[in-house]
Amino acid sequence: MSATETRLSPLSERILGALGGSRYVWVAIWALVPWANAGANVLLGTERTSAVWEQSTTLVVLNYASVSLAVVLSLWGARTIARRLDRLQHPTSEVLVGEVAEPFRGVNSRVGPLVASVTAAIAFGSSTADAGWVSALLRGATWLVLGIALFSFVWTYAAVLLGLNRLGRAHLDPRMLNVDPGLGLQPLGAVAATGLWVLLAWLVPLLLTGLPDVVGAVIGMAVLAAALVTFFLSMVGLHRQMVAVKRAELERARVLYAQAYEPVHASPTLEVLEQQRNALSAADALEKRANSIHEWPFAERTPTLVVTIITSVTAMTIGRLILDPFGL
Secondary structure, eight states: OOTTSOOOOOHHHHHHHHHOSOHHHHHHHHHTHHHHHHHHHHHHTOGGGSGGGGSOHHHHHHHHHHHHHHHHHHHHHHHHHHHHHHHHHHHHHHHEESOOSOTTGGGGOSHHHHHHHHHHHHHHHHTTGGGOHHHHHHHHHHHHHHHHHHHHHHHHHHHHHHHHHHHTTSEEOGGGGGTOTTTTOHHHHHHHHHHHHHHHHHHHHHHHHHOOSHHHHHHHHHHHHHHHHHHHHTTHHHHHHHHHHHHHHHHHHHHHHHHHHHHHHHSOOHHHHHHTHHHHHHHHHHHHHHHTSOSSSSOTTHHHHHHHHHHHHHHHHHHHHHHGGGTO
16 A cells, blocks of 8 residues: 555545534434434334334334444444554555555445445335335435445445455565564454444344344344454455464474574583573573464454354343243
């Protein structure tokens, strides 16, 4: 990458920039769209056209609050990811050799999020066609507006994962061994992790409050599983390179250790051991340094946190499906 490349800007950021005025006001208005839809449904008497309204009042309110939260987090997440990637353009070019040009170019796509939003609007709108064209139009328009916010983030996150996969075909600069145990790649992994946490932060509440039946729960869990699988798969290429670097450094350290220890084997005396002390200490330090090299470009606690979240969500979803028939 070069510092002169086009700045990354998701579709939602371009829309907010074009609207002018206070960004926070427009974000708040965007987040209130689900409530406006709920009010319109109540006035038109079409609220029962959605499966969400078949649940208790508490869950209905929580579901609409979850959608508003998803909008806010999506707008924040898309902006944050784009800004961090902009700052990492030059550092990334120094870490990887032979990298592809503009690996995160998909962030700037307008067509992708817009097509996804229109598709969602048509799907949700047509699902209420039996209730009349007013209800279908209302629901379709609502999901078009919400979809732009949600799919702008999802598209940005997907572009990050695709970009990391592309970078996995480049080669680590050997000089990065002297930088840090993360080989200079952890900032990139941190961006992907931020995207994953934002996705989970709004996907999990929607899963727990908006999917009242087994089919819906299975679909939600499948989406959640897909998000996690793609997160790790996107970094397999970088992982392999980091593992290869770690193995090479360990092998080098062990060879030097064996060479430093060879005179002691030949003449196992305290005098010889004292003579080789500095060489053995240096080889030992080199081996410890090689062992400290990370094998994935993200924080070591990330897999543990992911497993904990998935286990908890699965347990709560199953518990809800079991207790729901009893009205609990």
